[in-house]
Amino acid sequence: MTKLAFIGLGNMGAGMAANQAKAGRDVCAFDISAAAMDRAAELGCRRAQSVADAVREADIVITMLPAGQHVRQVYAEEIAPAAKKGALLIDCSTIDVESARAVAAQMREAGFRFADAPVSGGIMAANAGTLAFMVGCVEGDFAQIEEALKPMSRVTLRAGEFGAGQAAKICNNMVLGISMLGICEAFALAEKLGLDPQRFYDIASKSSAQCWSLTTYCPWPGPVPTAPSNRAYNDGFMTSLMLKDLKLAQEAAAKAGAAAPMGAHAEGMFALFERLGYGAKDFSAVLQLLRGDLDALS
Ligand code: NAD
Numbered sequence: 001m002t003k004l005a006f007i008g009l010g011n012m013g014a015g016m017a018a019n020q021a022k023a024g025r026d027v028c029a030f031d032i033s034a035a036a037m038d039r040a041a042e043l044g045c046r047r048a049q050s051v052a053d054a055v056r057e058a059d060i061v062i063t064m065l066p067a068g069q070h071v072r073q074v075y076a077e078e079i080a081p082a083a084k085k086g087a088l089l090i091d092c093s094t095i096d097v098e099s100a101r102a103v104a105a106q107m108r109e110a111g112f113r114f115a116d117a118p119v120s121g122g123i124m125a126a127n128a129g130t131l132a133f134m135v136g137c138v139e140g141d142f143a144q145i146e147e148a149l150k151p152m153s154r155v156t157l158r159a160g161e162f163g164a165g166q167a168a169k170i171c172n173n174m175v176l177g178i179s180m181l182g183i184c185e186a187f188a189l190a191e192k193l194g195l196d197p198q199r200f201y202d203i204a205s206k207s208s209a210q211c212w213s214l215t216t217y218c219p220w221p222g223p224v225p226t227a228p229s230n231r232a233y234n235d236g237f238m239t240s241l242m243l244k245d246l247k248l249a250q251e252a253a254a255k256a257g258a259a260a261p262m263g264a265h266a267e268g269m270f271a272l273f274e275r276l277g278y279g280a281k282d283f284s285a286v287l288q289l290l291r292g293d294l295d296a297l298s
Contacts, residue, residue, distance in 0.1 A: 001026045004148075005058035005083075007051055007074060008093070009036040012119070013064035015127035016092070016152045018043035020062075023151035030054040052082035060148045061089045067244075068099035075103045085111040088144060092133070094118045094245060097163045097170070097252050100136065104162035113138070115145045116162060118169040121154070122237050130154040134172075136164035170252060173245035177266040177283070180213040184287040187220045191291065198223055219284035228282035233297065236282025243270040243279070 002025045006017040009031040021027045021044035029045035030053065031037055041047050048054030051074060055061050061083055065071050071093055079089065089112050091103065100116040107114040115137035125131045133149050133156040135142065146156045159168040186209065190200040201223040205215050218224035228236030246267040253260040273279075273286050278297060288296045 002060065003028070003058050005029070005048070005054040005061045006040075006045065006064070007031070007054060007061065007079075008064040008066075008070075009033075009040040009045075010064065010066075011123050012092075012126045014039050014043060015123065015129075016062070016064060016131070017045050018127075019129040019151045021045050025151070028054045028058065051078035055079050055083040055087070058083065058087055061087055062148070063089075063091045063093060065091075065093045067093070068095035071095050071103055072099055076106060080107065080110045080112070083112065086113070088113045088115075088141070088148060090115045090117050090145060090148060092117050092119055094169055094248070095166060096248050097166045098255065100166045101163040104136070113141050113144075114162065115141065116165040117145065117149065117156075118165050120169065120172065124235070125154070126152070133157070134159045134165040134168040136160060136162045136166065166248075167252070170245055170249040173242065174249040174260065174263040174266070176213065177242055177246050177270065178262045179211050180217070180219065180284055181266055181269055181286065181290075183209070183211070183213045184219050184284070184290045187287060188290040213284070217284055219287040227284065229284055229287070233282040233285035236284065238280055239270055239274050239283045239285070240279035242283040243267065243274055246270060 004020055004025045004027050006027055006029045009017055009029055017027055017029050017040055027045040028048045029040040030048040030051050037047055061079060065074060071091055089107055104114045115135050117133045117135045120132040121130060129152050131153050133153050135145055135156060135158045137145055142158045149156050159165050187197055190197060197220045218227045219229050221229040246263060249263050250267055273289050278285060285297055288294055
């Protein structure tokens with residue numbers, strides 16, 4: 001039986017670890033939160049006493065942690081000293097490209113195989129085992145990484161060498177933030193011009209404005225019944241997480257010397273929306289800010 005360690009059992013990690021256990025893998029799990037540990041145990045994982053305890057016997061180690069500083073610390077101080085040499089270490093957290101590359105270099109040096117494998121898809125996809133993984137790794141390790149991620153994934157794509165998974169994720173989410181704002185702005189203008197929003201949707205979805213933010217995740221309630229706009233913008237991709245990804249994109253752009261002015265503008269808009277108190281709402285709720293009707297969110 002494959003021995004797997006899972007570190008970080010929060011909103012995303014709990015469902016991901018549970019899907020590994022459901023697939024028949026021996027999952028030894030650890031989180032610093034006692035409540036997260038209880039939930040993971042209920043979902044079929046074994047309790048570890050520490051990160052070191054969780055990874056000691058593992059062939060595969062998967063981490064799903066909040067940010068770069070947690071990933072750097074957990075890998076350097078807890079995983080590297082305790083894990084079996086040759087173990088496959090996969091970090092699925094969304095972190096900055098620089099941290100991903102630094103951790104990869106340290107782990108390779110210490111005799112491990114490593115991949116940065118951030119995900120697209122939220123808590124529902126994590127629970128359903130339908131996440132999309134974008135992987136930065138040595139090419140020869142990819143088949144094994146794909147196999148390791150299978151119980152949690154809809155699709156797994158190799159983006160390139162170390163850090164490329166994180167680069168793909170922040171570039172993708174920068175487009176998403178920008179495109180959502182564009183769609184919201186267009187709905188707000190259409191409304192002011194007296195155009196029926198459903199008619200605008202019908203036309204734009206068959207014209208050159210067609211995109212994922214419109215036809216899969218429509219911010220105007222009605223046209224796409226499964227979109228968060230139909231459930232008061234709850235249970236979606238939180239504004240605070242979109243803001244996190246846009247910040248990572250801006251930091252990366254500054255370090256790489258790339259111009260990303262639309263991304264910067266999107267970061268500013270979502271930062272404003274968060275500061276107004278809507279960080280926990282789905283990011284498509286920014287439509288109501290552009291319409292000047294935040295009361296629609298109360
Ligand atoms: P979360 O805060 O719910 O979970 C993180 C978990 O890590 C927490 O349970 C925390 O206790 C644990 N943790 C922190 N430090 C630890 C340590 N030293 N040792 C062990 N456990 C530790 O966050 P989340 O929503 O599950 O997101 C995790 C990652 O996935 C983030 O990088 C996030 O950006 C990314 N992500 C989240 C979503 C989403 O919709 N929530 C979607 C895509 C990607």
